[in-house]
Amino acid sequence: MSSTVTVNDVQTFCYGEEFSLLDSMEEHQIPVSYNCRGGYCGSCKVKLTSGKVNWVQDSLVSLEPGEILVCCCVPDGSISLTI
């Protein structure tokens, strides 16, 4: 079953098994800031407003509850994000 990702309540795309949510967002031309792609610079921090994610690499930055790094995770079912 494919996962739908909604961004800022206005854009929607289907996650297509890319390595990370960041790769998937880039694939669908959703503008998102990034630097290291390795989970430690914190540039790609966004709010996960609904749904769940699976972490594919460790995050090394401080995250508040509900915050995720899109370079470090993939959707687990449909999700909504606020950038």
Added chain:
Amino acid sequence: MAYSTFNKVKNDALKEPMFFGQNVNVARYDQQRHPIFEKLIEKQLSFFWRPEEVDLSSDRKDFMAMAEHERHIFLSNLKYQTLLDSVQGRSPNIAFLPVVSLPELETWLETWSFSETVHSRSYTHIIRNVVDDPSIIFDDIVDNPEIVKRAESVTRYYDLFIEMCGQYSLLGEGTHQVDGKEIVVSLSALKRQLYLTVASVNVLEAVRFYVSFACSFAFAERAIMEGNAKVIKLIARDEALHLAGTQHMLNLMGNGQDDPDMVAIAESCKDEVVEIFREAAEQEREWAKYLFKDGSMIGLNAEILSDYVDYITNVRLRGLGFDEIFDIRSNPLPWMNAWLVSDNVQVAPQEAEISSYLVGAIDSNMDDADFDDFDL
């Protein structure tokens, strides 16, 4: 309280605060109060590199062909980077090790500082390659008033904290007479200075360094000084990790997950921390004017670099949970991203320098259920 290199009191490091608890005794890493520092150590170790791995032979040719004002930009930037890493190669150890109380944080400080010494060695590698007499460059770091001004502002918090820790270690809390002067030593004042010092280190690594990286990468965007940019790319990868470290320290102090006394101290320091960021941004903009005083280069001038100062200051303030202080939302140097990407995560782990790919790792907490997904 005097420092002990091996504290004889049996203590539980899981209950100690990051700083100003008991001195660390056993260096053990099987358990951590703050596992993030263990992860940072692992990551930093996996990043290990040596400057000599990068071939700089074409840089000398590029440097010779540069206009005089571009050489000024390149060398002044390099001098500033050398200054910053001279400070960082020793200061986390000297300032924070005497008061650290967690083994994982103690080792993170040492690992962090050590990596800065590799950066210092790489500036020597670069300078040796582009000029015949490196002393001219190194001597100017202590002679040039513009650079000396930078040194004063990056070391002020460290130096005061080290002085205060010395008094605390020697005299303890209370009011003392030293050389006819009255000195008041208080742990709460020390903790306040600790918080401000960590904040100023965050500014050094997260704002000041990034402004210098922008200059280094701007040359390589024009396909010159590419060897230098390769070295700086490796340095930038380390610095991203270091700034994550200081952000964690500040956030742990402020959110009550560490020393309960630090929560109120962090709250009371908020305005001053924002001022440290604002002052550093102002100094970096001044520095940009000095760099480009004789002329700009293609792709970068004082104005664009100043915009980047404001942008990166906002980003770092957000990282600490503070409000932005400048009116800039988008990155004026979008090409920086390509230079700051450090983990190429989509290639086969055994074929690339992937830091999270560890061989020989053992997980002793396994049970039969862990094999449920296995099919033969």
